[in-house]
Amino acid sequence: MLGKKSLWQVGTDHAGIATQMVVERKLAAEGQPDRHALGREEFTRKIWEWKEHSGGTITRQMRRLGNSVDWETERFTMDDGFYKAVQEVFIRLYQDGLIYRGKRLVNWDPKLHTAISDLEVENKDVKGKMWHLKYPLADGLTYTDEDGVEHSHITVATTRPETMLGDTGVAVNPEDPRYKHLIGKEVILPFVERRIPIVGDEHADMEKGTGCVKITPAHDFNDYEVGKRCKLPMINILTFNADIREEAQTFTTDGSVNNDLSGFIPEKYRGMERFAARKAIVADFEEAGLLVDIVENDMVVPYGDRGGVVIEPMLTDQWYVDAKTLAKPAIEAVENGDIQFVPKNYENMYFSWMRDIQDWCISRQLWWGHRIPAWYDEEGNVYVGHDEAEIRAANHLADDVELIQDEDVLDTWFSSALWTFGTLGWPNLDDPEVARRMADFHPTDVLVTGFDIIFFWVARMIMMTMHFCKDDDGTPQVPFKTVYVTGLIRDEVGQKMSKSKGNVLDPLDMIDGISLDDLLQKRTGNMMQPQLAEKIGKRTQKEFPDGITPHGTDALRFTLAAMASTGRDINWDMKRLEGYRNFCNKLWNASRYVMLSVAGEEAVEKAAAEGTQIAITDEMKAACGVSPSGQGEPVVLSLADRWIISRLQHAETEVRRHLDQYRFDMAAQALYEFIWNEYCDWYLELSKPVLWDKNASEEEKRGTLGTLVRVLEATLRLAHPIIPFITESIWQQVKDLAGKTGDTIMLAEYPAPRDELIDAQAEADIAWLQGVITAVRNIRAEKNIGPSKELDIILKDGDDEDFRRADENQTFLMKLAKLGKITWFNEGDTLPMATTQLVGQMEVLVPLADLINKDEEIARLNKEVEKLDKEITRISKKLGNEGFVAKAPAAVIEKEKDKLAGYERDQGKIKEQIEAIKAL
C-alpha cells in the first residue's frame, strides 16, 4: 500500500525439548515402544510425522487472521537449508575460538536427561528444611568456643544432605572469629570416612546457617566456584537419573579425571533415588548422634519448566559459546540506537541480562535437533567440520582411524538465533538469488515479539547476526532496527492463558464461533492432569453458557489493535470483541447505504440474494461523477461534502501518525471515531437531504454521491491494514464508482492527507449545525417529545455568521432536527413560553406553551446557572492569581479569559431567560 518492497518472513522453530517430550508422551500413551527401543533414526522419523500433522497450528491461525506474510518462503529451523546455516555458524565460531567444549556444572533435568538453560528453570518458593549436621574434626582435634565449650566437631547446615557424599571441603568465612583458626585443618566426612579440608572462603556467610558450609563442587553452583577458588577436587555422586551412583566419579579442580581420589560410596546408599537417599542419610546422622538441628526454611527450589522435576546441578561435558565476546557489539547496537525497543523500557531488561551474560551452553542431550558437527577419535580428540570426509582430509587422518560423531544436538535457540539471515539463504552468498535477498531484506526492519522472548530470541539473534553479517566495509549488520514488544493476552481475570488452567481461547473460535460442547471438549479433553477437568468444565460453562458466537476475523483483529497500547498486557474482554464486531457491521451497513444510493434497491438486493457483486454500470459511475471517458463530470459539493472530505484528511493524518509510532490502539480509535461518529452519524444523514431532494441539481447529487463513494473508498484503504477482509470486500464494489482501478485493495495506494482539502470554514459551519441540531434534540429528550413530532423553533440574538449559517443550511436543519418552521426573533416581538438552549451566543427557543411548567423550567435553568457559577468561580480565581498571570504562557491566559467570557455570556443569557419566563 505504501509501495515499498517488503517481506514478512514467517516460520517456526523446532522447539527441541518440548517437541521431543510431547512425542515421547504420545508414544507412551499409545503403548508404543519408547525412544530407546525405537532408536534415534526411527524416533526422529516419528517426530517428523507428528510435526507434519500437528505442527501447523500457529501458521493456520495466521492464515485465518489474514496475516500478509510471504508464505512461499516459510521456513522451519529443522529444514535442510537451515541446517547448512547452523553447521556453518558452529564451525566458524569454533574456528574463531568462540565455541569450546568443557566439563562444567549445568542445570540437569533428570527426567528429560538433558542440560537445560537457566531460562528454562522455574524457581519455586518452597517451605523446606535445613539440617544441621556434625562433621567430626580429624586427628582427634578439639577446640573451645567463646563460651568455653569444647568441640570435637564442626557443624554445617544444608538443605540437601544427600550431597554430603560428594563433599570435598567445608568452608568458613576467613573473618569468622569462631572458626577461622580451623582453616587448614580437616574433618572426617561421616559414613564415607573421607578426610576433607576446612577452607576459608568469602562465600561462607557468618550470619547464615551455622556459618560453616559443606562444599560439594560437583552438585552446587556456589560450591563449584568455591571449589575452583580453593582448589578442591570434584566428586559426582549422581547418575543422570539423579540416583546415587554405585561409585562416584572423581575429578580434579580443572575437570580432568582424578585417579588419586576414591569414589567410594557406602553400600547402603548405592542406587538410591535422591530423595530416598536424603531421608536415609538424615536418619543415619540422627542415629549416629550427628544431627544437631532441623530448621524450617523458606527456600527456592529450581524446577525444569518442561519436565516439572527438581533440577540437579550436574557436572557434564558440554559445548559452550563465548557469549561475553558476542554480547559486546550487541549491547552497543542498542546503546547507540541502531536497534530500538518499543516501548523503550525493555531496553533495560535487555541490558541487565546482556551485561551479566554467562557463557551459553548450546549442547542438549536430545535427539530432536541439529546434530553437533563434531567428531571424536579413540583418544578423545575433537574434530569440527562439515562431515567426516572433510575432517579426515583436513587432519590427515588415516581411513582406519575410527571417528564418532557427537551424539548431542544444539539448543533450539542456537538455530533460532540465525533466523534473520538463515531464512534468506545464508551462507550461500554465491547464489545470486540469495545475494539479492540479503541485499534487499537485510537488515530487516521490525521484529514483533513478546517480552518473555527478549532473552531467548532477541538477544541471541542480535549476537549471532552481528557476528556473521557485515556490510562491505566490515560494519556489523543488525538483524532488525526495531523490536516491537507486544503485551500478553491474558484471560478475563488477568491469568496467563495455559492449557492446564483451561482458560485458553483459540482465536479461531472467536472468529468462527464454537458450541459449548466443543469448547468443553477442547479444554478438558486430552489433559495432562485429568483431575482438573471438572473445575475447568464448570468455569467454562459459567463463562460461556452458550459457547462463543462467531465474530469474524476483522472484529478480532480490530480488537487486538484497539487493545494494543504500549507494552501492556491485555485482560481479554469478550465485550470489547462484540463492540468491535458491531463496528464492522456498522461499516458494512454504511456501505450498503452507499450502494443503495448509487445502484438502487433492486440491484443491491439481487446481488445479495445471489451472492454476487452488484453490476456497476456506466450510469452509476456517471452518477458518482466518474464518466466513461475517465473525465470527471461537473459536480457541486455541499457543505457536508466539503466537511467530510476535510475530516477525512484529519483522519488520514492521525491514522498514519499512529501507525508510524506503533500506536495501533490509537490508529484503531481514530478509524472508529471517523467511521462511526463522523461518516455514519453525521455525513450519511447529511447526504440524505441532498439525495432525496427532488429539486437538487444533477451537479449537487453527483457531488454528494461522489463524495459518499470516494470518502468510503479512501476510508476502506485507510482501515485495510487492520480489517482486511471487510475492506477488500466492499472495495471491490466501490472502486469503480470512485474511479479507482486495480485487482485488490492490498495493492491500492495508502491514503495520504492533502492540505488543500482541509476546509476550516466547512468544519466550523458543520460544528454550528451540529450544535443547533443537538440543542433541539436535547430539548426533545428533556421534554419527552417524540422524534417524529415536528417542532417550530425561534432563533434569537444571532450574529451575521449565525444568520448566514441558518440561511444556507435550512434543509439540513429541517431534516436532521425534524423542524417545521425556523423563525428569527426580532426586537419588539413578544417572547412565547419556550424552552431554550444556547449555541454560542445564539439562543435556540422551542415554544412549547402547553408542555412547559414555568417553575420547572426556571428550576432547570437555575441548575445551569449554578453549574456555570462553579466554572466561573474556578476560572476567576485562576485569573486572579498573580502567579498565574505573571508566569503562565500568554496563550494559556488568553484561553482562560475566553472561556470565562463565554461562561459569563452564557450565564447572562440564561438569567435573562429566567427573567423572561418569570415575566410571562
Place this chain on the structure above:
RNA sequence: AGGACUAUAGCUCAGUUGGUUAGAGCGCUACCUUGACAUGGUAGAGGUCCCCAGUUCGAAUCUGGGUAGUCCUACCA
C-alpha cells in the same frame, strides 16, 4: 534481596512534551421499528484520577515516600 510495570467510570482500557468542564467501548437509565444498520438511533446518569508529602502560578501527568497487584532477575548452607 534487586529491578520493571500497573493502579483513572460498575467492567476492559485511552489520556503523547504539566494548562481538557478527565475520555472511549461495554454495562446502566429514559425515549424511539424515521426509507444503511435494534449488531441500531437520540438524550442522559456515572469519576476523592490508590494514599501522603513535595516541585510548580497550575499535577491524572513531574519528584520522593507509602499501600496493593503483576512480572522479571538473583538466591537450594
